[in-house]
Amino acid sequence: MTVKPEQNELDPAALTAPTAAMVKQLEAEKRDLQVARNRALFIDQDSGLLNRRGLAQALKMRAPLDPTGGSTLALISVQLSREQLHNLSADPATHHHVMNQLSQRLGRLCGGELIGAWSDSLLVGITSGFNWAALNDEHHVRLDAIEHALTDSIDVRGVRMRPQLRIGLARPGLDGQLPGQWVSHAQSVALNLAQQQLPLTEALKDSLHATAKRRKLIETGLARALEQNELTLMFQPVQDCATGSICSVEALVRWSHPDLGLIYPVEFVNTAEDSGLTEALGQWVLQHSLSALRSLHEAGFALRCSVNCSPRQFDNPLFAEHCLSSLSVAGLRAGWLEVEVTESSALGNAAATIQSLQRLREAGCSVAMDDFGTGYATLNYLKNLPMDVLKVDRSFVTDIAHNPHSQKIVQAIIDLAHALGLTVQAEGVESTEQMDALLAMGCDRMQGYLLSRPLPLQALLDWLVDQPMRKA
Template sequence: MWVVSALVIVYFVGLLLHGDGANPFVDVWLCGLTQWGPVVVFFVAAWRTHFARRDVLLAAAAVTVSAVADTYYSLFMDDSGYLVFPSLADIGYLMFYPLMLAAVVVLVRRQVRGFSWSVLLDGAVGSLGAAAVLAAILSPVLEDAIKGPTPVATAVAVAYPFFDLLLVAVITGIAAAPTLDIGPRWLFLFFGLGMLTVADVAYALLENADQYSVGNPLDAVWALGLALMALWVDGSGRNTDTSCRRQRETPPLSVPAGAVVAGLGLLVLGTQITVSVLAVVLATATVGLAALPLAFRQRLLRRESLTDELTGLPNRRALKAEAETRFKVGSGSPLTRRRSALMLLDLDRFKEVNDSLGHDAGDTLLVQVSTRLSRSLGAGDFLARLGGDEFAIILQGSGEEDALAVARKLRAALAAPFTLENIALQTSASMGIALFPDQGQNLGELLRRADMAMYEAKTTHSGHHVFKQADDSHGEVRLRTLEELRVALLDDQLVVHYQPKINLKTGHVTGVEALVRWNHPSRGLLLPEEFLILVEESGQMAALTRIVLEKALDQAQLWQTHDRAMTVAVNLSSSSFVDIDLPERIAAMIDARQLSASTLILEITEDFLMADRERARTILTRLREGGVQIAIDDFGTGYSSLSYLRDLPIDEIKLDQSFVLPMGQDPRAAALVASTIDLAHSLGLRMVAEGVENSAAYDELVRYGCDHAQGFFMSGPVPAAELDNWIANQRVEDIDDLVQVNNAGASTTGL
């Protein structure tokens, strides 16, 4: 892009310096380079996107045929810069327009389906108004073109202003749709197309007045337009993560209002001077389209105000209006409507879909979810999308048992995999239910209690929950805990405990897993399951992860200072990988403590690997190239293909405790453990068994050749000082004596 930009500047200076007439160096070589440079940029961008972006491919084809045509013109023009009209060059010049228009259509087509009628109407008004103005400007050119010496010459001459009209109409129509999101650098594309149109119009007017010649500084405007388009496609090819797109902010109705004023001005002007018939027709269509019956437009706008733009479902405003009718209580409180239930539904871990696959995939998931929910509800039920991944459902004539039956039906409907960007994704939902009129007599009360019930369902992983009076206090506890969490992150209330990993060949402690705890000022030491869900929901996982990493690496540095170097494993949630600079941040933490990068092991779950294989490969490869080790946590609990073990840079597998615990009583579980250990070793990976809670399991793992083990049989997670004492005073040969030191119980997990 730097080369292309420099060529445009040099070309413009050359045009200014050499004066009138054709100059071989400037008008052939420099001009050719300014045409072919953008072609290279376009095809590099197409290669970057694996030739999967049709808009990029069509745009690349458009600039290529234009460059071919320009090269032909430069090679075969005479000394004065003239080439017989029409020529083969005109074929390439004219092909540029339909190819470029097709690229723009492909770019916006996917979103047009979701546009409201008012947005489409405003876009059409803006397009017609801009075309009317351009038709008036090009009136002399059109009249001269129609008088061509041959039918072919006439057709070609008319085609140029016709395509310019289309191009201006499309650009203006898109500018009139402020909600259209077509990615970063969109301004470069449309300013580039605008520059090409300006150059075409100026050329046509100069040519019509017999004042144009090759070498005119106007030639540089075409080169500038192509360079701006190359800037667009370069950014588009580099940035395929739709999550960083930003919506354009165009003042509402500014473009259509300007178009109407321009159309009216042309009609008035037509009464004083001669204006082309085409311009008058387009101006009339502009004013007519803008003047649709106000009642129709008002009804249209009202309907749109009650509709969710993405899914087409009723929105929060529509829910409020519906609730006023359904949850109506008359004087003296006699019910004028039958009993009902309000269900609040929230998708589990939806944020991870957005973070891993992008907001486009998240939007697609929401549309598919809304379709399944609609099909699963009865004719009298009311479904609305409140925003984000939250839906509300009014179940008409429903008591508690009926509502629970519907909840089970909806969960079953959502259990089947969704297909997003060729990835089969399973999701689930948490549902809270509040009953009318027993648990609330208006929408506000019912929503508040359904939200408390939904949180209870999410916390207990039960899937659905009907509001109970005890949930009211839970809601207050939740809000208070959220505020206390913010304070905890700032006041250093988080501590890290360490669970040793025993090398089963030597019996020595070679590493630890760092597990976070919250040293709550009034509730004591809280385990991860008591607060991690709130951390994730409140968007504070990045801050918590940074704190745990810093504390764990500080401890690793302290152990290294005392000649007790050990690896430290830290769990990362999938939301942590949203930060594209994560590998660099971790590398900086390690370097600041003068540790070897291999000291740190990052533990991730199969869910993240399966959600977006390519994203996982990119991030893990960068981490692995920096020397950080990668482990798969809770291996065997996900429904996934084992191919990722082959494809991704992984060092270690941690077998979930659900396989280790039943080994002594279940031969099939033991066989699975043995075969998984063999699989890991055949792939050159280490195997760590979690949840070792008795000597029988420990001995079996040694016999199967497992590399490392951790669990309450050896030691639970303890503060670093206690772990140091344990390592100093205990020998693995005396491991049986440690059972009484550690309380029996399920091994804790978490970050």
């Protein structure tokens, strides 16, 4: 038996005065709760600095993920040597004083941009003005001044103590794509310099060469990857909370590079845009996602497939027609496709995006807003977007089982979405505690490692055999 996917219709006229008042109230509540939540979760209570979680979040917002090398930011890590850290561990007051002095120095050297405590012995700061594409003697002078300022002696109860430091350097967006990778890279650089007793300026040489080589391989290889099928798709299952059955899968693209190994989209999507390959990449993902979906249906699994769409794709007025044509070629009804957009993409070219989404929904596709809560759209903006599903970002789910502020924010989002006739899907569910909390709040769908990691098609087919679901 074929089960027709549900289709939620949002009628803008249904936004009554009480609902509009709810929108404003929930917006204010979301802001207030977020401030309180940030203070509790992201600030180290002893030093007043951003802690690891707060620093990671701040780095994501401050440091653009720019694999093309356009970033002018530098990440500096400052860590006490193991020997000095061991000596200071017996005197917590002195340890705290030394780290406080170092954080103040790092803050001044970074121009007050962004600093935090990655651990009790590791400080991290971001500074701007590094044009990595055109290094010159000024960069060496600047790094030399940073190293000398940080290692200058510190007054400890009237005695001058020279800090023994490992200082590292990394380039956000180039030395990895996540804050943790940047910090790890900077620590590796620091250890290498310490072992060879080299100055910080030496970090510029090998690191830049390796990064430039990697960037060149990605830039020159993406077109070939599309032609020679080096790209691959992974599929993460989504569970219907009401029935416990698997209702859909999300398609996630990966690049199996012959020299660099597995590359995630955050590292090559910008390259696709700069190279004019966005539409080709998007079409590849769509066509192969629908082909895989057809295989799932033929195996008896009546699942919907969600596909992420780039903001650039909505610039093409024929985007919706291309999607519908691909569905026709695959022999699938429009109701089996869910198109995912982010807040930023919806805001970037709102008129074109809304027009394409309206056309797709009229044909029977469903529309989801991905990573809700991480962009700049107000809750009131939701009423103007033709959509069916609101995906709650994983950052709100991480501590939902234990943090009352997170619980209130997610509950407010779920209540508002339901008032607007939207389905709510939680991302990043990794524990039974998170699942239980979301179920109690009335969440409709969820996905995450608790259910399954993203799987290749054949592995997904094998996994689905033992899962409860609706059969085609």
